[in-house]
Amino acid sequence: MDKKPSHARTVIAYIVLILLTFLCLFFFYILIVNATRSHPQIQKGFSFIPGHSFMKNLKSVLNDANIPVLSGIKNSLIVSSLSAVLATYFSALTAYGLYAYDFKLKKPAFVFIMLILVMPTQVSAMGFINLITKMGMLNTLYPLFLPSIAAPAVFYFMYSYMQSSLPLELVEAARIDGSSEFHTFNRVVIPIMKPALAVQAIFAFVSSWNNYFIPALVISDNSKKTLPILIAALRSADFLKFDMGKVYMLITIAIVPIIIVYIALSKYIVAGVALGGVKE
Amino acid sequence: MKKIKGNEVSYAKYGYLFIAPFFIAFLIFQFIPLIQTIYYSFFEYYRSGLKIIGPNPVGFKNYAALFEADFGKYAGNTIIMWILGFIPQILISLLLAAWFTDIRLRIKGKQFFKVVIYMPNLIMASAFAMLFFALFSDNGPVNSTLISMGIIAKPFRFLSSVWGTRGLVGLMNFLMWFGNTTILLMAAVMGINPSLFEAAELDGCSPRQTFFRVTLPMIRPILIYVLITSMIGGLQMFDVPQILTNGKGTPDRTSMTLIMYLNNHLFSKNYGMAGAVSVILFIIAAVLCLAVYFTLNADDDSKRIKKRDRFKPRKEAVNG
Numbered sequence: 001m002d003k004k005p006s007h008a009r010t011v012i013a014y015i016v017l018i019l020l021t022f023l024c025l026f027f028f029y030i031l032i033v034n035a036t037r038s039h040p041q042i043q044k045g046f047s048f049i050p051g052h053s054f055m056k057n058l059k060s061v062l063n064d065a066n067i068p069v070l071s072g073i074k075n076s077l078i079v080s081s082l083s084a085v086l087a088t089y090f091s092a093l094t095a096y097g098l099y100a101y102d103f104k105l106k107k108p109a110f111v112f113i114m115l116i117l118v119m120p121t122q123v124s125a126m127g128f129i130n131l132i133t134k135m136g137m138l139n140t141l142y143p144l145f146l147p148s149i150a151a152p153a154v155f156y157f158m159y160s161y162m163q164s165s166l167p168l169e170l171v172e173a174a175r176i177d178g179s180s181e182f183h184t185f186n187r188v189v190i191p192i193m194k195p196a197l198a199v200q201a202i203f204a205f206v207s208s209w210n211n212y213f214i215p216a217l218v219i220s221d222n223s224k225k226t227l228p229i230l231i232a233a234l235r236s237a238d239f240l241k242f243d244m245g246k247v248y249m250l251i252t253i254a255i256v257p258i259i260i261v262y263i264a265l266s267k268y269i270v271a272g273v274a275l276g277g278v279k280e
Numbered sequence: 281m282k283k284i285k286g287n288e289v290s291y292a293k294y295g296y297l298f299i300a301p302f303f304i305a306f307l308i309f310q311f312i313p314l315i316q317t318i319y320y321s322f323f324e325y326y327r328s329g330l331k332i333i334g335p336n337p338v339g340f341k342n343y344a345a346l347f348e349a350d351f352g353k354y355a356g357n358t359i360i361m362w363i364l365g366f367i368p369q370i371l372i373s374l375l376l377a378a379w380f381t382d383i384r385l386r387i388k389g390k391q392f393f394k395v396v397i398y399m400p401n402l403i404m405a406s407a408f409a410m411l412f413f414a415l416f417s418d419n420g421p422v423n424s425t426l427i428s429m430g431i432i433a434k435p436f437r438f439l440s441s442v443w444g445t446r447g448l449v450g451l452m453n454f455l456m457w458f459g460n461t462t463i464l465l466m467a468a469v470m471g472i473n474p475s476l477f478e479a480a481e482l483d484g485c486s487p488r489q490t491f492f493r494v495t496l497p498m499i500r501p502i503l504i505y506v507l508i509t510s511m512i513g514g515l516q517m518f519d520v521p522q523i524l525t526n527g528k529g530t531p532d533r534t535s536m537t538l539i540m541y542l543n544n545h546l547f548s549k550n551y552g553m554a555g556a557v558s559v560i561l562f563i564i565a566a567v568l569c570l571a572v573y574f575t576l577n578a579d580d581d582s583k584r585i586k587k588r589d590r591f592k593p594r595k596e597a598v599n600g
Contacts, residue, residue: 113302
């Protein structure tokens with residue numbers, strides 16, 4: 001009696017899961033297939049079989065002077081890597097400062113960061129653009145990664161991780177051995193924090209890689225554009241003139257590196273999502 | 281004794297030193313800009329051709345202009361598109377979290393499903409929107425497939441239809457976020473004391489009863505957290521409708537969100553109006569931030585010990 005309804009539920013559960021899996025993978029599969037097909041083939045409709053125009057589409061994307069893809073990849077890589085390094089290192093440093101030391105403003109500082117934990121950066125975009133214009137940083141890559149030094153959500157993750165995995169006795173021991181405070185942080189705390197740093201570095205990299213709102217307002221030079229701005233440029237160009245193979249190829253270039261990294265590190269990333277909770 | 285005390289005092293300066301970069305960066309890149317934003321929201325300050333008009337103080341005129349214009353309409357659009365994504369997202373996520381954690385179901389390949397459903401969250405939203413635009417355009421592959429299958433006679437113009445466009449935005453938001461929510465809810469369900477489920481089973485609860493009487497009440501704090509953070513995400517909705525409609529919020533600005541409206545003012549360098557939009561967004565966001573603060577704090581106070589337990593097994597999972 002008990003087994004039969006359970007069996008039916010299992011079947012339903014698998015059907016729903018397979019449908020959702022299909023929904024999640026279908027669009028990306030079609031994207032990659034279409035990136036290998038020629039324009040007339042794509043216009044005919046869906047196909048699950050890849051075509052032979054991969055190299056041709058790749059070349060036509062790379063040769064388009066209006067969409068500087070190579071410099072776009074380079075700019076995106078620079079901005080995202082620096083964002084990831086700054087966000088993780090300084091969040092860990094801030095978390096350590098509040099976790100390991102006692103000082104008068106400790107509690108207010110902590111409460112303040114928790115209050116701005118999920119504050120959208122868009123609300124201060126107007127002043128941000130105004131300020132970086134005055135600082136001469138408009139149309140440079142600096143405003144895209146320097147603000148990552150203050151990343152409240154990454155801080156919260158680091159702080160929680162320290163609470164669970166960084167015994168203060170270790171810090172004391174290092175102190176007795178004559179290690180300076182800064183040296184202790186770099187040589188004792190950072191190695192212990194490695195799993196947390198790795199997970200948050202991936203998230204910070206990805207969110208910077210995908211970021212569109214602020215970069216679109218900051219960058220206007222073609223040579224400094226990041227990939228999302230190039231995608232937007234493609235969208236606002238006269239669409240009907242385009243070779244669709246090229247369009248799908250550009251989207252593939254923007255998306256596929258992240259998918260490959262994700263598949264390689266999925267175990268850590270999924271565990272990190274469950275652990276963190278807070279994400280931008 | 282005195283010496284130790286002296287030492288402790290000298291350590292305090294490291295606390296300030298270590299948190300200084302964060303607060304300096306925050307001050308420069310967020311706090312000062314926010315103050316400026318609020319300040320200029322009370323000024324007439326825009327560019328007309330090559331000429332800069334203002335800044336001239338105008339009091340609340342920008343705010344009045346905002347409410348006379350279509351601010352309400354864009355707020356409504358944002359809420360509608362958020363709901364279209366959020367309702368399926370929370371329902372499917374609850375269902376999946378219940379199934380994945382149900383011992384009686386013994387679903388195989390959990391890790392595979394988790395990896396697949398989380399993937400869309402990491403996809404560049406603007407590229408994803410561009411992909412949907414290409415697939416669902418008037419003579420795109422979706423329409424040609426539907427026609428060749430004989431389901432429709434002539435192309436359905438998704439992006440010229442109000443609910444077609446809103447529906448696509450909702451679908452994309454759903455696809456991008458249901459995996460993330462599922463994983464969060466699963467973590468919450470797994471944090472429930474297993475003896476509660478055992479007791480429910482011994483008392484003869486059906487899976488449905490267990491879900492509504494045990495699981496749902498126990499994960500209420502996380503559900504509230506998911507709801508509020510999703511609202512903040514909805515408030516920031518930009519990339520998907522912006523790219524899908526080329527920043528125009530077509531048809532007839534029925535898919536124009538609040539941030540798209542802000543973006544338009546920023547691009548046309550109307551800093552006064554952009555400031556006024558920002559201030560209203562800031563007030564809404566501040567209320568939601570307070571709500572997040574209190575849910576996390578309530579969680580911390582009542583479950584501090586539990587939380588420590590929560591982190592340990594996961595840390596092992598991270599280490600492999």
